Amino acid sequence: MIRQALDQLKHEIPLLDYLQAHHWQSTGRLSRGRWMGLCPLHEDHKPSFVVDTNKNLFYCYGCGRGGDVIRFAELFHQVRFPQALGLLCQWRGMAPLLHETTRLYIMQLEHHAEAVAYLHHRGVRSPELIEHMRIGYAPGGCLRGWLTQLGYSHHALHQAGLVTAAGYDAFTYRIVFPLENNLYGRSISATAPPHRFLPGSKGGLYSWDHVRRYPEVILVEGLFDYAVLWQAGFHNVTCAMGTQLNACQFRQLCDGMRTIYLAFDADTNGSGQRATQALAHRLREQRLRVCIVELPQGHDPNSWFANGADARQFQALLEAARS
Numbered sequence: 001m002i003r004q005a006l007d008q009l010k011h012e013i014p015l016l017d018y019l020q021a022h023h024w025q026s027t028g029r030l031s032r033g034r035w036m037g038l039c040p041l042h043e044d045h046k047p048s049f050v051v052d053t054n055k056n057l058f059y060c061y062g063c064g065r066g067g068d069v070i071r072f073a074e075l076f077h078q079v080r081f082p083q084a085l086g087l088l089c090q091w092r093g094m095a096p097l098l099h100e101t102t103r104l105y106i107m108q109l110e111h112h113a114e115a116v117a118y119l120h121h122r123g124v125r126s127p128e129l130i131e132h133m134r135i136g137y138a139p140g141g142c143l144r145g146w147l148t149q150l151g152y153s154h155h156a157l158h159q160a161g162l163v164t165a166a167g168y169d170a171f172t173y174r175i176v177f178p179l180e181n182n183l184y185g186r187s188i189s190a191t192a193p194p195h196r197f198l199p200g201s202k203g204g205l206y207s208w209d210h211v212r213r214y215p216e217v218i219l220v221e222g223l224f225d226y227a228v229l230w231q232a233g234f235h236n237v238t239c240a241m242g243t244q245l246n247a248c249q250f251r252q253l254c255d256g257m258r259t260i261y262l263a264f265d266a267d268t269n270g271s272g273q274r275a276t277q278a279l280a281h282r283l284r285e286q287r288l289r290v291c292i293v294e295l296p297q298g299h300d301p302n303s304w305f306a307n308g309a310d311a312r313q314f315q316a317l318l319e320a321a322r323s
């Protein structure tokens, strides 16, 4: 990439925006346009990371590293310069594209009875919840036309993973949940792989900005688990979209003193239980309080609620986990 294009990229991605999108928070202002906070690049206990929004540069007095947004992406994602450029270009281009895609899928939901029936079958009923999670439906065969009409090229859509090389929708017959910089699609057809994400990171913990202020947080595996708990009034719930937390998600859970309730699936083969134990161990090493929620055998929070359990019963599980 030539010098001019690099400057353009840096200009279009203010460092502070990029940091905040990766959950960095300032703890105070030093002077005009200069902010201080914990360093996201090393285990930092007192704020030593300075961001200068006038110069679009950062410097850490703890680990001694500094630079521009490209340097930050290299260090934060632990990639080389060309990969960092790729991530930044993708980040810059994805946000509006995902916004339009999500908008279309949300509009589709009410026109497809099979999608609504699937949600009911999974215990998802409340319009308030559907609006909160911005749940949509990808029927297939409509995305490319919609987005090209808005001016996106087939190449851009293919690169984002939204359509196949042949131009078909990548998400077809899927309930779609927008994530920070990705989409999760749950297939409602029995023949397709159940879970699908766009290429790239699944991002941080679901809805973390809302959840992080609670002293007690419930962590679940899947977005349908999240959905039924939120619907039942547990708004201190978050989701890792799997049992293996990525580095960003782990850092988020450890960014303050809190109690974490792990409510993963109670699989008959024991894999959910093993993942729970391993994560509990890692979190306790960070001096967090961890409580393990024991669901009835063979259930996850979603299947348990979909089978008629209620908030009072789940509350009893939380209380049992505490003791």
Ligand SMILES: [Zn+2]
Binding pocket: 039, 040, 041, 042, 044, 049, 060, 061, 062, 063, 064, 065
């Ligand atoms: Zn540092």
